[in-house]
Amino acid sequence: MEATRPTLSLLAFLGPPIAWAIHVMVVYPLVPWICSTGHFWLFWLAHLAAIGAAAAATLVGWRIHHHTARDGDAATGRAHFLARLGVWAGIFFVFAIALESLPTLLLDPCR
Known part of the structure; x- marks a missing residue:
């Protein structure tokens, strides 16, 4: 993994x-x-795919963050920093995608 x-x-x-x-x-x-x-299920598919992709990248960052916490060299420090930023960005973007998905799921998008 190095x-x-x-x-x-x-x-x-x-x-x-x-x-x-x-x-x-x-x-x-x-x-x-x-x-x-009338294929409204495509909204669900697009929303779930985007949330899933963002959540998967967030989980990768979480895993790297925990695996690099014990190492001390500079390259590992950069990976740890990017992973930590990735976790916070992932949380933000998963939340943003979920909020952005609400209007198409709760309201009629064809009006």
Whole structure:
């Protein structure tokens, strides 16, 4: 895991905002098509996929954060820092995706 730790730390740090951005870019253009076809389950699929991707990246950050807490070299310190930022960013973006999903799930998006 030593060679992949910086890559996984970057995944933990960049994964949640990328999941949020893809969620925004997928859900909003789908609204006219979903309204014309009536396939509202695609909203659920898009929301759950984005939350799942952001949560998975957050869990990767959490795991790296706990595995690097005992090491003391500089490269491990950077991985630990990125993992910690990734956990906090992941929590924020999972919450943001969930809040952003509420209007399409609770209200009629076709009005």
